[in-house]
Amino acid sequence: MKILFLIPVCLSLILSSCAQRPEPCKSPPLLEGALSAFIPGQHLRVFEKFSYDAYGHNVRVLAAGKEGNQTFFVDRLLLFKEGVNYEIHYHNKTCIKKALKEPFRHIGVPHDAHFLNQMVLGSSSLPEQGLLVNNWNGTVEETKEHYLLTFTAFGCVPLYTLDFTQQGELSVMTSFFDLVEGIEDPNVFIPPSFCDSVEVLPAKGGAGARSFISLL
Amino acid sequence: MKILFLIPVCLSLILSSCAQRPEPCKSPPLLEGALSAFIPGQHLRVFEKFSYDAYGHNVRVLAAGKEGNQTFFVDRLLLFKEGVNYEIHYHNKTCIKKALKEPFRHIGVPHDAHFLNQMVLGSSSLPEQGLLVNNWNGTVEETKEHYLLTFTAFGCVPLYTLDFTQQGELSVMTSFFDLVEGIEDPNVFIPPSFCDSVEVLPAKGGAGARSFISLL
Structure with missing residues (x-):
């Protein structure tokens, strides 16, 4: 009986932990x-x-x-x-x-990008003092060039993109601001x-x- | 009579526009x-x-x-x-x-730092999608080295500091995250x-x- 009760609990725990892993996303259209x-x-x-x-x-x-x-x-x-x-x-x-x-x-995080980590730029202690962001990396299939992306965790708004050459040297660094x-x-x-x-x-x-x- | 009415209106407009210019600040202790x-x-x-x-x-x-x-x-x-x-x-x-x-x-913006501009990292359209920040620059009196600072507009939380040598070359780039x-x-x-x-x-x-x- 206890096991029957535990199965849905465990399942929902597994599902909620899956749901917390950020997914690649498209920015506002x-x-x-x-x-x-x-x-x-x-x-x-x-x-x-x-x-x-x-x-x-x-x-x-x-x-x-x-x-x-x-x-x-x-x-x-x-x-x-x-x-x-x-x-x-x-x-x-x-x-x-x-x-x-x-x-x-x-604009967005490519579907095959690899989730790196989540961080707060600034502080999470009070509103307006920090911003929850996700970091991603990946490789452009056609060019084999690497990239590193920072998008907001909520709303998939672009913040930073770093593009690297195949040799790993920085080719373009972009930062986005004042978006509406x-x-x-x-x-x-x-x-x-x-x-x-x-x-x-x-x-x-x-x-x-x-x-x-x-x-x- | 109209002029008497206009004086306090103009004064309050001047004062409010002064108040909107960010001042150097200390970060949370x-x-x-x-x-x-x-x-x-x-x-x-x-x-x-x-x-x-x-x-x-x-x-x-x-x-x-x-x-x-x-x-x-x-x-x-x-x-x-x-x-x-x-x-x-x-x-x-x-x-x-x-x-x-x-x-x-x-930690904070030095009292003699020069206010550069205000910007939103990301988007201001919805909460949690952007962060209002102030950019500052200045010169360290003792070393004559230049710096560029980005702090949150609310709360004076550090985000980025760039230190340059006297010759204008980047010496240290620091980014702050996950602060509480x-x-x-x-x-x-x-x-x-x-x-x-x-x-x-x-x-x-x-x-x-x-x-x-x-x-x-």
């Missing part, structure tokens, strides 16, 4: 915010304001950075369903359109009218799109 | 938790569990690390009021006591009895104590 990326190999620092729409597979990025002594600014709209990568220059109303071959990638769920102005995903008549050039490596994807 | 430090110049990674008591001016640190291929472990008790730095070896019940000349330093307010076991600040009869050696540079202070 609509996100706006900022990221800063550091690419040590190129002595490149990039600051990006981005809008991310995982429903429509759209990304808009305003990127400013410094490569060596040179500063740059890029306004890029990536419409993955349409397959076009827009580089928009409002100051002279010009537009460069390139074919976008890369698939849209959701939702898109303040849905027009950010509509290309300006002066882009309409511009021809789409074939993608040659698609460096811009790839680099944003690799940053995310 | 009793803290326990972990930190990880990276010292690129020495290819040194250190992981520390520490207990910090700003009332009694006591610090206990269990540090484990890897310097090149060599791992090390140190159990250190710093009693600043007594002026003694204990290195405790439980495995063979031995103790090294050195004079501790350095003053106790509170309070000391779980106050006995951590009482040296074990096998230390009692040990003589206090004169401080010669006090490398151990200094390095913990520099990490905090």
Whole structure:
């Protein structure tokens, strides 16, 4: 009789302990915010304001950075369903359109990532003094490059990503901040009218799109 | 009449905007938790569990690390009021006591630090998905070395510190996590009895104590 009582108790204990192990996750489908990326190999620092729409597979990025002594600014709209990568220059109303071959990638922890540990950034003693996060690592199947990810334990919000080369050297360090769920102005995903008549050039490596994807 | 009404409104607006600018702050006086430090110049990674008591001016640190291929472990008790730095070896019940000349330093943002900006690590859309933090920089008066600090906006809890050499190169990068307010076991600040009869050696540079202070 006692054993019959113990079986469901043990089962529920096992299940609850399984449930506590974090699972890979997708970030909120609509996100706006900022990221800063550091690419040590190129002595490149990039600051990006981005809008991310995982429903429509759209990304808009305003990127400013410094490569060596040179500063740059890029306004890029990536419409993955349409397959076009827009580089928009409002100051002279010009537009460069390139074919976008890369698939849209959701922000999140890849399904084959390995859970490392959970920690509180800061303190757990009082609210607003710390943040419960999960750390993950893994390898990108196609490139065999390693990554290390930090996402919030609640809500799967990205905080840090570290990408390493096959040789284990840091290639990109990204930190996310000032994020909000939702898109303040849905027009950010509509290309300006002066882009309409511009021809789409074939993608040659698609460096811009790839680099944003690799940053995310 | 209207002007008389406007004066207190303007004054209160000015005051409230002043109040919103963060001020340098001291961290909670009793803290326990972990930190990880990276010292690129020495290819040194250190992981520390520490207990910090700003009332009694006591610090206990269990540090484990890897310097090149060599791992090390140190159990250190710093009693600043007594002026003694204990290195405790439980495995063979031995103790090294050195004079501790350095003053106790509170964890916090130095009074002459310069406020840089406020940001949310992660997202501010839902609770538990982000953390409001303040960034500070400044220069250590004695050494002319620069630092960059990230503390929580509420509670002044340390998150990250970056120390730079005078030449602007990163010397120590520290991140704090799993902190709690309070000391779980106050006995951590009482040296074990096998230390009692040990003589206090004169401080010669006090490398151990200094390095913990520099990490905090």
